[in-house]
Amino acid sequence: MAVPELAPRRTLGGVIAVWVVAAVIGVLVGLLAGDEWRAQWLAVGLGGCLILAFAIQLWGGRSQGFTERVAASALGALLVMGVISLGFGLASIVPG
Secondary structure, eight states: OOOOOSSOOOOHHHHHHHHHHHHHHHHHHHHHSOTTTHHHHHHHHHHHHHHHHHHHHHHHTOOTTHHHHHHHHHHHHHHHHHHHHHHHHHHHHSOO
């Protein structure tokens, strides 16, 4: 029999932390990687965000909703990195 938690821990912080790391990785890759290598490094960064999402959620110690929290972290990281890469892609085609 499972004992209900009296005060469940907040889990949104771990999800948002992965999104922030994805934004930092996306900006760093956009600034430091060349145009021909940007997509490959973004994929590596997204893989790192997925591993980070698993680590944060495992560290939290809650089994209820584990899959949903990891999925939200990974999907959010994908969207954040996609928007940042879209910005860098559009910036590269603008004549300057």
